[in-house]
Amino acid sequence: MEKSLKDQVYESILEDLFQGNVAPGDILNEKALLEKYHCSKSPVREALMALCADGILKNIPRYGYEVVRLSREDIYDMLAFRFVLERGVLLECGAELREEDFLDLEKINSQCSENDTDAMTHWKHNTEFHLRLIACVHNEYITEQLEKCMARLKRAYSQYYWKKDKEILFSMDTEHHVDIVSALRNKDVDKAIRYLEEDIQDFGEYSAYRLKLHFS
Numbered sequence: 001m002e003k004s005l006k007d008q009v010y011e012s013i014l015e016d017l018f019q020g021n022v023a024p025g026d027i028l029n030e031k032a033l034l035e036k037y038h039c040s041k042s043p044v045r046e047a048l049m050a051l052c053a054d055g056i057l058k059n060i061p062r063y064g065y066e067v068v069r070l071s072r073e074d075i076y077d078m079l080a081f082r083f084v085l086e087r088g089v090l091l092e093c094g095a096e097l098r099e100e101d102f103l104d105l106e107k108i109n110s111q112c113s114e115n116d117t118d119a120m121t122h123w124k125h126n127t128e129f130h131l132r133l134i135a136c137v138h139n140e141y142i143t144e145q146l147e148k149c150m151a152r153l154k155r156a157y158s159q160y161y162w163k164k165d166k167e168i169l170f171s172m173d174t175e176h177h178v179d180i181v182s183a184l185r186n187k188d189v190d191k192a193i194r195y196l197e198e199d200i201q202d203f204g205e206y207s208a209y210r211l212k213l214h215f216s
Contacts, residue, residue, distance in 0.1 A: 014051075074156070090196065091193070094184055105133060109177040111125040113174065127154075
């Protein structure tokens with residue numbers, strides 16, 4: 001199904017943000033966007049309103065749309081949400097995963113372990129791993145909530161961590177995937193949850209998160 005103009009504009013603005021072409025605090029001008037996308041006001045305005053509703057932009061009347069900066073507290077809250085949600089799923093059905101589930105997770109993780117890639121591709125595979133991990137619960141609403149959270153964290157990953165001067169070894173922030181799968185193969189859900197917490201804590205600079213979160 002072909003995407004609407006509004007959705008195309010929405011996703012294009014997001015991609016500019018992920019790539020660093022648009023930075024937190026920048027002001028987006030409706031007139032400039034009309035010229036960029038060569039379309040009518042309606043889809044551009046609808047896309048901007050949707051981005052505001054999602055907390056990505058802030059409408060400043062008679063000025064433009066400011067790109068909202070995610071605070072570290074925002075990030076820690078999202079990481080805590082992820083842990084509560086994914087932990088709950090593993091407690092519910094982690095011992096019920098089958099061999100086909102493990103094979104799928106291992107296949108996805110082999111892509112997460114690649115260092116000769118780019119940050120966006122790495123985050124995409126990491127998201128796929130965690131969505132597949134919770135697929136055992138067969139709950140579309142839970143899956144949708146994790147997907148939304150991972151999408152917002154992708155923005156945070158871009159804002160705080162992709163632009164570091166030092167070289168990033170992508171496989172390091174997903175190194176506990178293997179441990180999670182191994183523990184679940186052995187029906188040791190508690191150990192899998194401990195590795196899950198370590199995996200989530202590997203999101204960039206997490207020291208405050210580590211102090212804040214003590215669920216396991």
